[in-house]
Amino acid sequence: MADRLIQELQNIAGTDAVLHRKEDLIAYECDGYTLQPGAARAVVLPSTTEEVSRIVRYLHERKIPFIPRGAGTGLSGGAVPLGGEVIISLVRMRKLLHLDLQNRLAVVQPGFVNLKLTHSVADKGYYYAPDPSSQYACTIGGNVAENAGGAHCLKYGVTTNHILGMEVVLANGDVVRIGGVPDAPGYDLLGLLTGSEGTLGIVTEITVRILKNPEDKKTVLAYFDRVEDASFTVSDIIWAGIVPAALEMMDKTAIEGVEAGNYPVGHPKGLEALLLIEVDGISAGLDEQIAEIVKVCQKRNVREVKVAQSEQERARWWANRKTAFPAMGAISPDYLVQDGVIPRSRLPEVLDKVNQISRESGLRIANVFHAGDGNLHPLILFDSRRPGETELALRVGSQVLKVCADAGGSITGEHGVGIEKRDEMRFVFSEEELEAQRQIRDVFNPDHLLNPGKLLPQPGRCAEVRKTPERA
């Protein structure tokens, strides 16, 4: 049976495009989320939309579940097999198909790497705005699946705000095109597909917006002796009417991590928090914004505040921030990153609670935030070799998300739900709301073959409740 599957996949994609030996599948047992690995049945690496379509059609006929996968940098386990799925890896579909600077758009294949798009248009003065920290490696197809964000989303929006059209292979293998013109009439299917975590279809071609580089940008680094001061500064800057391109925060443990990692900046010792703030736009007026930011920082007892003096310095500060998650590997064998969202103004109080959870659990938590848009990334540090600590880290992660949800926020800002936060969906949605989402999924994915078990919790005991009419 299995052999026929492999043979068919090989017929479609070529023998060098199919992996099926047990030891070859081990490398695909997890993505950037490593805590719940699973075994795929096979991995297939198609090179064209047609191959994707034929593969999906075959799997659909045989009722074999499958998972689309990009670079596998996701942090919520969206590309992790639960057991027995066929992984459709799209990394060999990595072409830039079309560039239309006049209309400021680019058409890429799903395996095209995020940062390469900016590199491809940089010499002409353009860039692709969504900049997840994994942009050196993550694919735009994966970005679409997770509706990825990034440091500069505060001003420029997340992936969904930059998608103009896509080609999608549906669960039965049919190929459809959606979008293509700005603001197409009818339901916003692009919006629905973006962030659907591979549960509604496989994106095989994406049309994205390209932006003109801002005329100028200025970057500020502010060091604080109290986390509270840094937190209040964040709200104060927005309150002052400034919309920074990015407004990032790291706490003491996070700073320890990045300074031990491969891209240290040489931050002073004994800091409790730092803010990395960037403003961009037309040159005129930027200096005034910087002056205003400096003033706000000083009012909040900043220890030191400085403006990047060169592009190299700016790049160094950003490399330091953007490698913050993995740099934790330098101070801890394992980490679990959470992705809560809270109203900006509640930052000090939520941080207090996170610290309390850390103290009670005995696990260190490093905090890295896209502070400007209230997107917290608590990094829970642990050692999976100690019995029980992985489970503890997962519990702590869940507790942190509960705090965020209770503060009027949400359980994910940009990393997606995957398997990791599936049960926590109940913190923010009622069973009826979840059921409504399941029904949407079932329109596209009636047999649950596309990335099964992800995003939405199984209707558990609450199934009974679901049927009772209420809210008359």
Place this chain on the structure above:
Amino acid sequence: MSVTPRFEPACEAKSHYLWEDPPDEDKFSACVHCGMCLESCPTYLETGLEQHSPRGRVHLIKSVARGKMEIGEGFREPIDSCLDCRACETACPSGVQVGTLIEQARGQIFQALPQTGSKAVIQRFFLRGVFPYPKRLYAIGRLLRLYQKSGMRTLVRKAGLLKVLPKHLQEMELVLPEVQEPVRKKYPEIIPAEGKRKKRVALFVGCVMDVVFGGINEATLSVLTRNGCEVAVPRGQRCCGALHVHAGDREQGKRLARQNIDAFLAARVEKVVVNAAGCGCALKEYPELLRHDPAYREKAEEFAAKVEDVCRFLMEHGYEIPKGSLPVRVTYHDACHLAHGQGIREEPRQILKSIRGVELVEMAQSDRCCGSAGIYNLTNPVMASRVLEEKMAFVPPNVEMIAMGNPGCMLQMAAGVKKHGRSETVVHTVQLLHRAYQLGERPNEADGAMAGTHEKIGKEG
């Protein structure tokens, strides 16, 4: 389908590394599987396969240690296919030493799965039979010289006899430089400084380097003595052992390391200067190789602290700016074991820029592997040639020379130049400096930038 989360059980089955010196737990547990390394990896870019990526390989190394996987072909292939170029180490946010992990894993594979077939023949013949023995190397050098000088080469090429060799070896034969007499035979053990002695250094001459690229060693010697160094060439020195360690033959690597440590510490010099990136990197990593050897651990530290690449040494020690002018457009290729392995990027460029007339044209992705990778191009010719193809596409048009700091890269890049019908001359950075000194003294001799030096790689000798 079950959706119950299954956690990694802590410390489950026993490790499948059964031999001494297995991959370090501390080193692989620093990897958090983020994937930032993927796009830096030549073999991942070629295949798109996770197990042929740095994080995939580290994941497999970890899986064997956790008892989830045995040492079989599914482990050997991806570990073998690594170029050991260490581009991933530059990219890695948490500083995972992928190169060392790969070498340690190969040490286990070497014992668990003895090589068979042509790869085994190449490895056994060169690694155990030739490289460790200077005399045998010199004998091969003599044969090569005879082959090149006696007219036999012309005959062989004309008769099409090269065709009996595999294609990649034919390509190598075509670009083999004019073989010179090794420095170690030509010069005394101590070569005095020109003028006042400022420093006492030793020159690490290497194995293949001294036989095939004796001219580069000679240029290095001349540059060092000219800049006030008394240079020792200890007779007890051996091959650095990098190729053995890369191939998993750690025991032979350790033997060579101990011999070198003894030879160079006895020479009582301030620095050990190296002109081959791969060797320099290996010498600096002796402390890792000998970390479990109580008799040599500290000596290895002492030795490694003295090792320095020739370009960095010159920049730190100071060197005379040459008076001669060398009007030539040069691009620079970052050898992996200089840029990623030792963090040396700026020094060679500064030296090149300090030569009057040299116009340095930057190459995009200059620190991307050329596919040479020790003897990778002999053991994994298909992948090596795919990687070379990618590399050659980045060599800018309209340059006359490609400079670099590693002999393996020189042969590989020269093969690339030849294959693509291009005309660039492949040179070692130090050769250009040496040539500029010569031209400073004999300015009228300027017939062609590299006339008067022996290596004319990439062109038939």
